[in-house]
Amino acid sequence: MSDLAMLLKGTKKHVMTGVSYMIPFAVAGGVTLAVCVALGGTNSVPTEGALGLIAQIGSAGLGLMVPVLSGYIAYSMADRAGIAPGFIGGYIANSIGAGFLGGLFSGLLAGILAFYLKKIKVPKSMSSVVSIFIVPLVDTLAVCCVMLFLVGQPIAAIMSALTNWLNTMSTGNAVILGIILGAMDCTDMGGPIGKVAYTFGVSMVGTVDAATGLPSTQAMQVMAAVGVSCAIPPLACGISTLMFRNRYSSEQREAGKAALVMGCVSISEGAIPFAAESPLRTIPQLMIAGGLGGAISMLLGAGDPAPWGGFIVAPITTNPLAYCLAIVVGSFVGAILMGIARKPITEDQSIEESADDDQILELSIEM
Known part of the structure; x- marks a missing residue:
């Protein structure tokens, strides 16, 4: 088997390494931002006063999620040589709006390039120069x-x-x-596709009726569908970890608790750890759930005049019962579909996973 085939064979392990390091950023950043939104009373991220300053901490944590994911995927593949290209590539992926899918791609690419660049034969006296200077520089430029x-x-x-x-x-x-x-909204959890849907909803709400000075009924219904579906991914993930505990690791169950908090205030990034770990067992299921939630919201005529979503805006929506029902139904359907798509984790797998986590957290001092 070729080196590349062996490297790619361990893709799930590499991605899980990135996810395990990313989860604390998701929890710290997401929960902090969620609390600020909940306490702000404006149904949006506070920008002024003490809450505005604290919200910057939450935003920083969420902003670091993709670079950390990318950086530690590359680290898992190529040790320290992959960290800088992975982190910088993930930062670029985030800045161009590629979201966590872009972070996955940049991390894998950085890891593969670093792995092969390390194999270049050089005199022993030059080995440190290559590992510290040449590999990070060439890899970073190529990935970016x-x-x-x-x-x-x-x-x-x-x-x-x-x-x-x-x-x-x-x-x-x-x-x-x-x-x-x-x-x-449920395709990439805050990535480019979700941003298009969210921006479309916000732009509709921004178009007010000349006679009343308020958004039109149609505009509010569009934003309600967006607000509902933005909240569904993290809520579905959190509920699924509660309903199907034996199908999630202890680390994922802890991430699920934070996802529930983030879902209530419409921070879709709470679902990223689950989507990154197992895209095929998460993203299609969430898309079905989000589509169902959006359809129910439209069908029952819920309206959202605020450019935000989740339960936090329910008091100001038109037909709040329909709005909340759409979130609840979509979230539970997504949770059930995710649970069905996953296999129970055996005791042996849990022990092996715990051992892998211990190895992941031991940073090697050698290349």
Whole structure:
């Protein structure tokens, strides 16, 4: 088996390494931001006063999630040589709006390149120069150029095309639009696709009726579908860890508790640890749940005048019962689908996973 095949065979382990280091950032940042939003009383992230300053801490934690994920995926693949390219590549992925999927890609790419660059034969006297200077520099430039020039432009084009498409849909069937927006919100949890749906909803709310000075009924219904589906991913993940405890590791169950808090105030990033660890057992299920939630919201005529989502805006929505029902139904359906998609974790797997975590947390001082 080739070196590349062996390296890629351990992809799940590499991704889990990144996820295990990322979860504390998700918990610290997400819960801090969620509490600030809850205490702010404006249904949005506070920007002024003490709460505004504390909210910056939460935003910093969430902003570091993708770079940490990317950096430690690369570290798992190539030891210290992959850390700098992985972190910087993840930062670039975040800055161009590629979200956690971009972070996964940049981490794997950085790890593969670092792994092969380390294999270049050099005189022993030059080995430290290569490991400290050449490998990080070349790897970082290569990964970031790929992210900026090959990934960034297509993402921008896709976002523009999706926005135009949603604009043509806005006068169409409301339920179909709710399904589309809901599924988009649950695709990448704050990534480019979800941002298109969220931006579309906010722009609709920003278009007020000239006679009343308020957003139109249709605009509020669109934002309600978006607000519902933004809250569903973390809530579904948290509920699933409670309903199917034997199908999640102890670390995931702890992340699920934080996800429940983040879901209540519509911070979709709470679902990223689950989506990064097992995309195929998480993302399709959440898309179905989000689409269902968006459809129910549209069908029952819930309206959201605020550019935010989750239960925190329920008191100011029109038809709050329908709004909350859409969140609850979507979240439980997503939780059940996620639980069904996963296999029970045996005692042996738990012991092995714990041993892997211990190895992950022991940073080697050698290349």
